[in-house]
Amino acid sequence: MIEINQISKSFAGKDAVKDLDLSIPDGKIFGFLGPNGAGKSTTIKMMTGILPIDKGSIVMNGIDVSKDPIKAKLQFGYVPDRSDIFLRLKGIEYLNFIADVFEVSQDMRKEKIEYLTKSFGIYEALNDHIQTYSHGMRQKIVVSGVLLHDPDVWILDEPLTGLDPKSSYTLKEMMREHASRGKIVFFSTHVLEVVEQLCDEVAIINNGHVQFKGNMAEMKQQFAEDDNLERLFLELTQNE
Amino acid sequence: MNKAWKLMRIMVKMQLSMANKSTTEKVGYLLIGLMMIPFGLLVLFFIQGLIGSMYAALEPLGNESVILGLLFVMMTFFYCFISIGTVLSSFYFAEDVESFISLPFEPYQILFGKSAVPFLSLYGLNSILLLPSLIFYGIHSSSGILYYLFAVLIWAFTPIIPFVLTAIILMFIMRFANISKNKDRTKVLVGLMGFIFAIGINVLLRLDAGTGNSDISQMFTQQNALLELITKFFPTAYFSSIALTEIGSWTGLLYFLTFVCLSVAAIVLFLTVGQRFYFKGVLGLSGGRRKTFKEEKMQKQLKPQSVFVSLWKKEMRIILRTPTFFTQIVVQSLFFPLFFIVLIIMDPNGPLTGWGSQLNEMEGKKVILSMFGLTVVALGINPASFSSISRDGKSWFNHLYLPIPASNIILSKLLVSFFINFLSLLLLSVAALFVLKVPLMIWLVWFIISLITGWIASMAGLMIDFYSPKLNWTDEREVFKGRFIGIVPLALEATVFGVIILILWTSGLHGIWSTSAVLTGILIILTVLIQYFLTMMVKRKYYNIL
Ligand SMILES: Nc1ncnc2c1ncn2[C@@H]1O[C@H](COP(=O)(O)OP(=O)(O)OP(=O)(O)O)[C@@H](O)[C@H]1O
Ligand SMILES: [Mg+2]
Numbered sequence: 001m002i003e004i005n006q007i008s009k010s011f012a013g014k015d016a017v018k019d020l021d022l023s024i025p026d027g028k029i030f031g032f033l034g035p036n037g038a039g040k041s042t043t044i045k046m047m048t049g050i051l052p053i054d055k056g057s058i059v060m061n062g063i064d065v066s067k068d069p070i071k072a073k074l075q076f077g078y079v080p081d082r083s084d085i086f087l088r089l090k091g092i093e094y095l096n097f098i099a100d101v102f103e104v105s106q107d108m109r110k111e112k113i114e115y116l117t118k119s120f121g122i123y124e125a126l127n128d129h130i131q132t133y134s135h136g137m138r139q140k141i142v143v144s145g146v147l148l149h150d151p152d153v154w155i156l157d158e159p160l161t162g163l164d165p166k167s168s169y170t171l172k173e174m175m176r177e178h179a180s181r182g183k184i185v186f187f188s189t190h191v192l193e194v195v196e197q198l199c200d201e202v203a204i205i206n207n208g209h210v211q212f213k214g215n216m217a218e219m220k221q222q223f224a225e226d227d228n229l230e231r232l233f234l235e236l237t238q239n240e
Numbered sequence: 241m242n243k244a245w246k247l248m249r250i251m252v253k254m255q256l257s258m259a260n261k262s263t264t265e266k267v268g269y270l271l272i273g274l275m276m277i278p279f280g281l282l283v284l285f286f287i288q289g290l291i292g293s294m295y296a297a298l299e300p301l302g303n304e305s306v307i308l309g310l311l312f313v314m315m316t317f318f319y320c321f322i323s324i325g326t327v328l329s330s331f332y333f334a335e336d337v338e339s340f341i342s343l344p345f346e347p348y349q350i351l352f353g354k355s356a357v358p359f360l361s362l363y364g365l366n367s368i369l370l371l372p373s374l375i376f377y378g379i380h381s382s383s384g385i386l387y388y389l390f391a392v393l394i395w396a397f398t399p400i401i402p403f404v405l406t407a408i409i410l411m412f413i414m415r416f417a418n419i420s421k422n423k424d425r426t427k428v429l430v431g432l433m434g435f436i437f438a439i440g441i442n443v444l445l446r447l448d449a450g451t452g453n454s455d456i457s458q459m460f461t462q463q464n465a466l467l468e469l470i471t472k473f474f475p476t477a478y479f480s481s482i483a484l485t486e487i488g489s490w491t492g493l494l495y496f497l498t499f500v501c502l503s504v505a506a507i508v509l510f511l512t513v514g515q516r517f518y519f520k521g522v523l524g525l526s527g528g529r530r531k532t533f534k535e536e537k538m539q540k541q542l543k544p545q546s547v548f549v550s551l552w553k554k555e556m557r558i559i560l561r562t563p564t565f566f567t568q569i570v571v572q573s574l575f576f577p578l579f580f581i582v583l584i585i586m587d588p589n590g591p592l593t594g595w596g597s598q599l600n601e602m603e604g605k606k607v608i609l610s611m612f613g614l615t616v617v618a619l620g621i622n623p624a625s626f627s628s629i630s631r632d633g634k635s636w637f638n639h640l641y642l643p644i645p646a647s648n649i650i651l652s653k654l655l656v657s658f659f660i661n662f663l664s665l666l667l668l669s670v671a672a673l674f675v676l677k678v679p680l681m682i683w684l685v686w687f688i689i690s691l692i693t694g695w696i697a698s699m700a701g702l703m704i705d706f707y708s709p710k711l712n713w714t715d716e717r718e719v720f721k722g723r724f725i726g727i728v729p730l731a732l733e734a735t736v737f738g739v740i741i742l743i744l745w746t747s748g749l750h751g752i753w754s755t756s757a758v759l760t761g762i763l764i765i766l767t768v769l770i771q772y773f774l775t776m777m778v779k780r781k782y783y784n785i786l
Pocket of ligand 1 (some may be wrong): 010012016034035036037038039040042043081728
């Protein structure tokens with residue numbers, strides 16, 4: 001359970017997120033939608049402790065993110081929107097580093113790294129520097145790092161951009177599986193088909209405000225006149 | 241050309257923007273600027289004294305043009321040297337090069353834009369050194385208004401030719417030499433070049449000092465002969481010197497015009513050569529390489545270790561694998577001790593060899609204080625410390641969402657720069673114990689004091705970097721170049737430790753033990769104090785630098 005209570009964030013006086021209120025229940029895949037610059041990444045950065053919260057609070061599984069940051073950070077795994085990770089490390093060194101940070105046991109890391117990187121098709125690249133990876137490969141190594149320590153909460157900022165169809169399918173399956181174990185998957189995206197296929201709940205944000213939140217059925221019901229999601233999305237976010 | 245100007249404006253804006261700096265940081269820059277004023281005045285004072293005494297000595301013989309000649313030769317030399325680094329980083333290594341190449345620009349337009357920032361940095365140096373020197377010369381030769389007019393024009397034109405020539409040579413090298421095929425290797429080579437250069441010059445000077453120079457005295461009596469000798473390889477320096485000494489005469493004007501024409505021609509040549517060769521050099525550059533996959537080797541690396549060890553290893557790996565960090569941090573830190581050793585070994589009968597055995601006869605206080613002073617100079621410029629945060633660049637944010645306490649990250653970074661300090665201390669120890677034959681006890685005392693000093697230097701450097709880190713770099717060189725940051729820790733430490741040394745030197749203490757005990761005490765108090773401020777700073781700033 002993640003509770004986001006009335007958080008705000010401004011950059012140089014300009015609001016990026018304003019009084020945002022969300023509650024993300026366990027066992028759900030939660031889609032976070034919005035046009036470019038809506039404040040998705042900013043919200044996620046506040047959830048993960050990268051940006052300080054100007055106002056409001058975020059409570060993750062009962063732990064306040066700003067009051068007890070280390071404990072909160074042990075709860076989640078995060079895939080950033082940019083793959084600017086430590087480029088001079090080798091893939092394997094990066095994963096080993098993450099495993100050290102989250103204290104994954106020797107056997108566990110061996111097994112998981114093999115399984116994850118093989119299913120993403122980057123196993124053979126593990127001994128190369130991340131610098132030589134393609135954008136999608138970097139994305140995959142970060143995702144593997146997150147799945148490696150098996151956190152309760154997954155926070156993914158546009159995880160599917162840059163992935164090839166097969167890997168995209170694999171990741172989506174993994175997301176479903178995680179939620180079915182009663183855990184949380186929170187991810188941002190622009191891709192409406194993904195939302196339709198995958199999400200249990202959605203929130204649409206625009207200009208730092210929540211425009212809509214609810215489950216898929218509610219959303220479709222409330223906007224019955226809209227025959228497809230795309231038109232609904234455009235309608236919700238066009239008021240500028 | 242219009243397009244080129246626009247491109248240049250954008251590039252300059254991108255690199256020099258203060259837009260995402262907070263007001264406190266701007267105030268910080270202002271403070272640093274103010275702090276540099278006394279330092280600058282000192283330099284000015286020194287230049288003024290030098291020019292004054294040289295003028296007094298050379299003017300009666302009609303050889304005062306030598307002063308200007310020397311000045312211009314020196315500046316040309318500086319400009320070439322500095323341009324090597326800035327040109328390579330701006331033209332070839334910056335990450336944004338690729339994004340400009342894909343835009344519909346002519347090569348010369350991109351070059352024009354890319355030259356702006358390196359060129360501006362030359363003007364910084366130009367204003368600090370050349371301009372005051374020219375003014376001082378004007379005062380000593382009691383020149384008229386015409387001199388100052390020419391001086392300003394020459395000041396404006398001087399950096400052009402050295403910069404352009406360096407750039408052209410580099411473009412040829414990058415085009416034809418094989419090194420350009422691997423970016424990393426090129427960077428290491430370029431980084432080492434500076435050091436080889438420094439050692440080489442030193443060796444040359446030492447060899448040269450032996451040979452007699454009897455005809456020099458003869459030249460003193462012949463007008464401009466000395467100038468010709470000095471500017472033999474730098475014709476432009478000759479032209480500008482004559483232009484400024486023969487003010488008001490046709491010769492002066494002629495030389496001045498020649499100089500201006502040459503500068504303009506140089507620019508044209510630069511753009512023409514660039515148009516033909518620039519892209520060919522850039523497009524071959526690639527970063528990194530891939531090896532064949534060895535499963536076992538990879539599996540072996542999977543070992544649990546403490547987070548702390550893991551962090552430290554990560555930092556070390558990044559330093560060792562990033563060519564710029566390697567040359568700027570590892571090579572540079574080890575350079576001073578190595579240089580020192582080379583100096584002693586080159587000179588086996590010199591005053592330094594076996595100097596250690598005389599230490600027993602000197603006053604203990606003075607021995608330990610001088611050795612401490614040496615340490616401060618050797619450790620004060622540890623680039624590992626003042627690049628601690630900035631090295632991470634755009635990947636800094638990764639530390640923020642991982643469940644690692646801020647203090648651990650900072651400590652691991654401190655240990656990295658301390659480790660580099662430790663290596664140079666070890667090297668110095670080898671020199672001290674085996675070449676200088678310093679007594680074991682004295683060495684031990686010095687070593688302990690140096691370790692504490694190294695720790696203080698690491699903390700100070702890290703704090704200064706932390707105060708205003710540069711995370712938005714596109715080429716690693718930007719972490720070191722064009723920031724005051726290299727000088728600030730050294731200036732700060734020189735001041736603080738200088739005062740300590742001065743106080744102890746003049747104090748009533750005499751023996752080696754009492755002095756070292758007091759010194760150690762002071763250092764420990766300093767360590768605690770700085771640690772306190774560092775902790776405060778981490779608390780306040782760690783999550784707020786993005
Ligand atoms: N570091 C920053 N400094 C200033 N403004 C920022 C910064 N980061 C984000 N913003 C602003 O905050 C707003 C929200 O940005 P954010 O990155 O959260 O958008 P987003 O919803 O993730 O967009 P996208 O779909 O393009 O990823 C934007 O208006 C952006 O300009
Ligand atoms: Mg985003």
